[in-house]
Amino acid sequence: MTRRDRWRNALRLLLGTLAHLATARLTSVVGREGSYWVFGARFGSGFVDNARYLFEEAADRPGVRAVWLSADPETVETVRASGYEAYHSRSLRGRWLAVRAGTVVVTHSLRDVSLPLTGGAFVVNCWHGVPLKTVGFDAELGEEPWVVRRLHRRLADALDVVVSPSPLAVHSTATGLGVPRTCVHVLPYPRYEPLVGDPPRADATAERVAALAERGPLVWYLPTFRERGADLAxxxxxxxxxxxxxxRGARLVVKPHPFESVTLPADLEHVTALDGVDDLSTMLPHVDVLVTDYSSVCVDYLLLDRPMVFYAPDLDAYREERGFYVDYESFVPGPLVTDDDALVDALARALDGDDPAAVHRRALREAFLTDTGDDPAATVFEAVDAARTGVR
Known part of the structure; x- marks a missing residue:
């Protein structure tokens, strides 16, 4: 990012924060509509993640008007095609609902819905993964100029509830997002629903993955984000x-981060790249072995109690540059490998049924994750509704 881009982003943040504070002042006088809940995710770019599952739960609740707001027209059409109410976040109706809604639910930040227009709302950040690596103020925000950090701190003050599925991640979630520990509620992620309750949705991508799984063991490679434009190959x-x-008669599905890519050799017959997958929770039940690195997807996958392999060729550099909240080597519930030969060997063992980390994996799930129940989205909705009515 160039210096000019940084200044532009800082100015945009300043103006958005000032508008947010002005909206808070306005709505403290005119009020907000308690029955209106607006939802957004991933900076307004998709109908995804924890916000989606909580949205679908809220839409079925009597007395709740649940609306999805997005800056992406295709996302708006996707939500509407599913039978729900959705608007472009910059449309007149979208702006009006952002100002009127009593509750705002996001997965990343207020920009998932609208930074300027959500001041004074009851804000729920469901977040998008248990932080194993450092995030927010413990990572990149800690290196920003003072004024940028101060603006982000002011916006962190707007958060009323942050969801963490792990009682052991409350401190890291609080320090990373810049909120008090009392703001972090230990609740299952709504996106856990297909992993512990209802069967996964039968969309086209899920059906494609299910078809691959029927042909033999299915392995997924899901690495964390390194840098924009990087190629996994x-x-x-x-x-x-x-x-x-x-x-082994198996298949590998490679799922790059949305900001990265993978260029596979044309002659590969058992490796497939799968881009554009928004809902990993519907895919994971089809996966027999997960290969990952520093991604929190390993925490989600604990719920299925299946083998994992951790491929971290840049572990020392990543630890130095980014850092972890956990002791990585003792935390990971599977073989840790750092080169291609070791990866092939560890994956061969997993496909052959060797599962040396089974006991550690089950102990980690028991200690690290809260009880999910069989309807995580309902659990979160009821907790948020209780917190909302107790505060506003």
Missing amino acids: DRVDFAALDRLLAA
């Missing part, structure tokens, strides 16, 4: 993995 020997998979 630069750090993984997919040809070697393809040979292993062919020998």
Whole structure:
């Protein structure tokens, strides 16, 4: 990012924060409509993650008007096609609902819905993954100029509820997002629903993954984000993995981060790239072995009690540059490998039924995750509704 871009972003943040504070002052006088709940996710770019599951729960509740707001027209159409109410966040109706809604639910920040127009609302940040690596004020925000940090601190003050599915991650969630520990509520992620309760949704992508799973063992490679535009093929020997998979009659699905890509050799027969997957929770039940690194998807996958392999070729550099909240080597519930040969060997063992981390994995789930119940979205809705009515 250039210096000019940084100044532009800082100015945009300043203006958005000032508008947010002005909206808070206005709505303290004219009030907000308690039955209106607006939802958004991933900076307004998709109908995804914890906000989606909580939205669908809220939409079924009597006396609640649940509305999805997005800056992406395609997302708005997707939500409407599913039978729900949705508007472009910059449309007149979208802006009006952002100002009127008593409750705002996001997964990243207020920009998921509208930073300027959500002042004075009861704000719920469901977040998008248990922080194993440092986030927010403990990571990139800590390096920003003082004025930028101060503006983000002011916006953190607007959060009323932050969801954490782990009692052991309350402190890291609070320090990373800049909120008091009392603001962090230990509740299951709504997106856990397909992992512990209802069967996964039968959309086209899920059906494609299910079809792959029917042909033999299915492995997923889900690495965390490194840098915008990075290609996963630069750090993984997919040809070697393809040979292993062919020998075991298995398939590998590679899912890059939305800001990264993967260029696979044309002659691979057992490795498939899958872009544009928004809802991992509907895919994970089809996966027999998960390969990841520092991604919190490993925490979600604990709920299925299946083998994992942790491929971290840049562990030392990543620890130095980013850092962790946990002791990574002792935390990971699976073999930890740092080169291609070791990855092939560990994956071969997993496909052959060798599961040395099974006891650790189950103990970690018991200690690290709160009880999910069989309807996580309902649990979160009821907790949020109780907190909302007790505060506003």
